[in-house]
Amino acid sequence: MTANDLSPILSLRQIRKVYGSLEVLHGIDLDVRAGEVVALLGENGAGKSTLSKIISGAVQPTSGTMTWFGAPYAPATPRAAMDAGLGMIHQELKLLPQLSIAENVFVGRYLTKAGRVDRQAMEERAHAGLQRLGLDVSPRRLVEGLSTAKQQLIEIAKAMTLNARLLILDEPTAALGGEETQLLFRQIERLKADGVGIIYISHRLEEIRQIADRIVVMRDGAKVQEFDTGDVPVRTIVEAMVGRSLDRMFPAIPAPSDDVMLEVRGLSSPFGTFRNIDFAVKRGEVFGIAGLVGAGRTELVRAITGADPIATGDVVLDGKVITPRSPRDAIRNGVVLVPEDRKLQGLVLEHSITENIGYANFDAVSKTGWMTSKRLNQFADGYIKKFGVKGRGEQNAGELSGGNQQKVVLAKWLARNPKVVVLDEPTRGIDVGARSSIYDTIMELARQGIAVIVVSSDLEEVLGVSNRIMVMAQGKQAGILDRKDANDVSVMELATI
Structure with a gap:
């Protein structure tokens, strides 16, 4: 049985969002099934982040309905979404610099033993998660001073420890190199095998062909196209995103001086x-x-x-x-x-x-x-x-x-x-x-x-x-x-x- 044969774990129907007189989402329908990666693509301002925030409880929709495993779903806060089994890795890093890596991974949900914070367990689990992503650094180290790439890996490790049934990954590889990206992809394959659904947002279109099972393209607050496979030529995706033909990605490079x-x-x-x-x-x-x-x-x-x-x-x-x-x-x-x-x-x-x-x-x-x-x-x-x-x-x-x-x-x-x-x-x-x-x-x-x-x-x-x-x-x-x-x-x- 493939992911497409299963009932959706998350369904959105006619989701709209209005700020004042401006409607930023125009009746979005979206399904995500267990064990599949749905790539959500579009230019900045297309509505991807707003839609993600609605799913994760950070923003309330103006109208429309959502279901989670067939039951009505309307999280009032990110915590409510997390408790339901949804996790989100934000594009903008949200780590607390004065806390350790382990404390950041488990912030708001510290592990306890006999009524006390179990720092050893948190450090062991945080370190194991980081090692799976190729980051060998002490979980006791403060986040302050770490590079953006290392902080991004900590955000990913944090989400991986949630035991969520659905993860929203917003630009998870934006600060990562090729080797780190491949390590992340291997973790995503493991999550898929465990039946976790994933909404994957990225501007790196080449990686979409490696990781996505389906592609949903948004433009100007609307869903404009959906592909039933991730193996779609980059040019085709780009043209759907921008609504026009794109002749080339990179301009001609001028020759430099000898000085x-x-x-x-x-x-x-x-x-x-x-x-x-x-x-x-x-x-x-x-x-x-x-x-x-x-x-x-x-x-x-x-x-x-x-x-x-x-x-x-x-x-x-x-x-x-x-x-x-x-x-x-x-x-x-x-x-x-x-x-x-x-x-x-x-x-x-x-x-x-x-x-x-x-x-x-x-x-x-x-x-x-x-x-x-x-x-x-x-x-x-x-x-x-x-x-x-x-x-x-x-x-x-x-x-x-x-x-x-x-x-x-x-x-x-x-x-x-x-x-x-x-x-x-x-x-x-x-x-x-x-x-x-x-x-x-x-x-x-x-x-x-x-x-x-x-x-x-x-x-x-x-x-x-x-x-x-x-x-x-x-x-x-x-x-x-x-x-x-x-x-x-x-x-x-x-x-x-």
Whole structure:
């Protein structure tokens, strides 16, 4: 008997959601059966997250009905959904940094023994879950300071311990490399074999063919197409998502200058996260950095941009040693970083788009030491239009979609006319349409003679946008590949040495 022969464990009928005069979900029907993976796809703003929040009890529908194992289902809170047997892994990390890994895995449901918290049992179970996902780290370690990728694996391990009958995975691999993703897929296969239903949301469309049994595509709050198999060409999925034909995913890459803009000479971290790194980036070159989680990619670019300390080595810009000791040093010299976590490190979510752009450009907006609202608004509005941000200047950054938030981060730094732009996971959690716009921006920077460094866990992405690719493995520089020599196999061979 296949999953399609079984009655749904979860059924949604005519689910609608209205905010004021705006209807964001238009009568959604959805079934999920035991032991199957339903991929829920669509651009940012398509309604996927709202629908997931309704299923998981975080948002109440305006109308429509749900059933869970044939009985009426209407969770008033996420806790009610969890108690019913539904778990959700959120795209935005929700860990508590001052608690240990084990405490985070079992937060709100601590294991007890004889009336006391059983820390040993929690640590053993948390460690076992993390090891299954390829993360060998002490469960007693605080979450604070862990990389985004490691935090994502902890979120996944947390959901795996729920013994849920249905899991919603929202961009679970967005911060993961290929090896970590395959470990997760093996866990998903085990869950399927145990009869767990899974709703899988991802912008990495190639992985959908590996993991999904069915595909549901949403656009503008409506379900527009459903495929009875996961083996659907990416182009077909993309065209269903965007409602138009898509000629190509990646734009043409311009040829760089022969002049070197940035050099990294013998750079090492005081924490041992990277060692003896040497490379150069030319004017107008897009230089990719690839590697598995824990390879030291993010730590390296944070050091280059002054966000993390440097033990030995130099950063040389346009022939001059600048070796930044702080982000301010790097910014003053024309080196800027678009960080991997735009919500935590790139934006002040509770402040407006205009304010966020202004924070990085006070010297340009207030050249005399005084700044007026009119001048700030004019300055920010120009960059909002230039980068196609879909939002008003006075709107809070936290209200924007992931793609538009990333455009704001790009706008605030590119307004400074930098010499070097470092992009760490530039399209993490961003839909296909917004990705295309960001890729176009990267190529425009290169055409202007700016040196661009792109760090990405998405191998297709780093291959698609880079003139050359440096591969890192366990904190070391494993090799640098020219575009003509770089492919999935050559990169992974270096990444796993």
